[in-house]
Amino acid sequence: MLPTVPWSEVERRARTLPGGPVVRSGGADDLTVRGLVTDSRRVVPGSLFACVRGAASDGHRHAAAAARAGAAALLVDRPVTTDLPVLCVPWVRAQLGPLGALLAGDPALELGLVGVTGSNGKTTTSALVGGVLEAGGDRTGVVGTLGARVGTRSRLTALTTPEAPELHELLRWMVDAGARRAVVEASSIALDRGRVDGLDLDVAVFTGFEEDHLDHHGTLEHYWASKARLFEPDRTAAGVVVVDDPWGRRLADQARVPVTRVGTASDADVRVLGWRTGAAGTELLLADDTGGHRVRSRLVGRVHVGNLAAAWATGRVLGVPADRIAAGLAAVAPPRGRGTVLGGSGRPVVVVDYAHTPRALAAAITTARDLCGPGGRVHLVLGARGRRDRYKRQGLGESARAADCVWLTNEGSHGEDPAAIIAELRVGLFGTNAAVHTVPDRRQAISAAVRAAGPADVVLVVGRGHETRLLDTTDPRDAVHLDDAEVANTALIAEHGPPARGVGRAERAS
Numbered sequence: 001m002l003p004t005v006p007w008s009e010v011e012r013r014a015r016t017l018p019g020g021p022v023v024r025s026g027g028a029d030d031l032t033v034r035g036l037v038t039d040s041r042r043v044v045p046g047s048l049f050a051c052v053r054g055a056a057s058d059g060h061r062h063a064a065a066a067a068r069a070g071a072a073a074l075l076v077d078r079p080v081t082t083d084l085p086v087l088c089v090p091w092v093r094a095q096l097g098p099l100g101a102l103l104a105g106d107p108a109l110e111l112g113l114v115g116v117t118g119s120n121g122k123t124t125t126s127a128l129v130g131g132v133l134e135a136g137g138d139r140t141g142v143v144g145t146l147g148a149r150v151g152t153r154s155r156l157t158a159l160t161t162p163e164a165p166e167l168h169e170l171l172r173w174m175v176d177a178g179a180r181r182a183v184v185e186a187s188s189i190a191l192d193r194g195r196v197d198g199l200d201l202d203v204a205v206f207t208g209f210e211e212d213h214l215d216h217h218g219t220l221e222h223y224w225a226s227k228a229r230l231f232e233p234d235r236t237a238a239g240v241v242v243v244d245d246p247w248g249r250r251l252a253d254q255a256r257v258p259v260t261r262v263g264t265a266s267d268a269d270v271r272v273l274g275w276r277t278g279a280a281g282t283e284l285l286l287a288d289d290t291g292g293h294r295v296r297s298r299l300v301g302r303v304h305v306g307n308l309a310a311a312w313a314t315g316r317v318l319g320v321p322a323d324r325i326a327a328g329l330a331a332v333a334p335p336r337g338r339g340t341v342l343g344g345s346g347r348p349v350v351v352v353d354y355a356h357t358p359r360a361l362a363a364a365i366t367t368a369r370d371l372c373g374p375g376g377r378v379h380l381v382l383g384a385r386g387r388r389d390r391y392k393r394q395g396l397g398e399s400a401r402a403a404d405c406v407w408l409t410n411e412g413s414h415g416e417d418p419a420a421i422i423a424e425l426r427v428g429l430f431g432t433n434a435a436v437h438t439v440p441d442r443r444q445a446i447s448a449a450v451r452a453a454g455p456a457d458v459v460l461v462v463g464r465g466h467e468t469r470l471l472d473t474t475d476p477r478d479a480v481h482l483d484d485a486e487v488a489n490t491a492l493i494a495e496h497g498p499p500a501r502g503v504g505r506a507e508r509a510s
């Protein structure tokens, strides 16, 4: 439940931020506001509407709409014509963290917080850390790409890391539901835009780094710096860093907070001694300062080895006993669309995954290869999202060369020409030995791949993972329902029938 906050208190909090004058105009002494809102369409009576200048629009232009919807006051950084009380600050976006926290009753002060960043693995690692902390006895909320949840309750969110006011409201919701800890997925864009400003983390986790989101960041170094920011002493007390890539090592070396190094390297504090993975899950052997530990998980694929080890290390840093961590990791179900395994039992295995970067795709193909039966082939269903990170397409095609059969298709063109996107993927595949088919309709591509697959084969469907809406224009209202896992399941039954009795998927485990 959001508190009612005196206007004078809002002004006082706004003044705590250095950077220029804060000027209040209007508003009687007894004025109160409830909830900080950045979208005029979400204003309710009593809201404080923050006018944010964005890429596509400017919140100042929506001040009148917010007033009509019942906003009690405005937060602005340029003059607007209005009868409402106004607080004018140097930069509205910079205030979203501090004021979002205030208007949600400062929930972060009541929570132990873990932030998870990295190019790949944020969602899975967040779920694992959530499971570890729950097993340690603390109710733990998790917010990220799959939405927000605490206990059995869940809420949808639009972004991986919500804008600061929404994030603080979600933390309030978690506290009200009894949470003592929360895990927050922190995307680089969120860090860059200050969405996690004002959060004091107990632990920041780094899962790995690879070129991505350059449409937003411009350069790799800017992207890197955005992520590295989470490991500054004013943001976190400690770090857990997977050091198996040079970027992780760089971060561990440069961080000014105590860092637990995780990985296969001999100097890792939580060291992966060995692992094996199959359709039934993953098992790894870890060593830390307390000895050796065997960890079992239902997650499928070698990509999760680092994620599991990072979650283990986070539990250790937060004082969760080893047996509780192991129990927590064993209990976590694979997050939706993150290596979701379907089929098997005498039929081909289908893996639905979110991999949308060249390295993540290469790792997903390796996992698919691990899951093949004797003589089995990997069928890859591959597309690329329109109007985003075009530079990745050739690299995705190059990674796809490791598959035996590639089904190029649409992944939501967002107004681009789908055929042109496919042509760019094909550049990376030039000269490959893999059989390459083009089936622009995604449903048909998934069905064709499932139809072509034999019982020892694996069909890997990548790019969208948990997503259920596909958009081919620039108007979000044109999005249609399309769930890759649902399509694959239907195709499995149509092409290969229901599972045969007595043949378990686990029998394909390596």
Ligand SMILES: CC(=O)N[C@H]1[C@@H](OP(=O)(O)OP(=O)(O)OC[C@H]2O[C@@H](n3ccc(=O)[nH]c3=O)[C@H](O)[C@@H]2O)O[C@H](CO)[C@@H](O)[C@@H]1O[C@H](C)C(=O)N[C@@H](C)C(=O)N[C@H](CCC(=O)O)C(=O)O
Residues within 6 Å of the ligand: 038, 039, 040, 041, 052, 053, 054, 055, 056, 057, 058, 059, 062, 158, 159, 160, 161, 162, 163, 187, 188, 189, 190, 193, 216
């Ligand atoms: C780059 C970025 O962060 N963009 C987000 C941002 O856009 P923006 O600031 O440019 O906003 P804008 O659309 O220009 O509008 C300006 C302001 O006017 C407001 N407005 C607008 C229209 C209206 O009628 N009334 C109104 O009040 C908007 O709410 C906003 O406050 O604020 C919008 C409102 O919250 C978001 O929808 C939008 O996310 C875009 C769509 C997006 O897709 N962002 C992606 C790239 C993103 O942030 N992804 C990361 C990373 C994911 C990952 O790691 O894979 C994430 O954390 O999700």
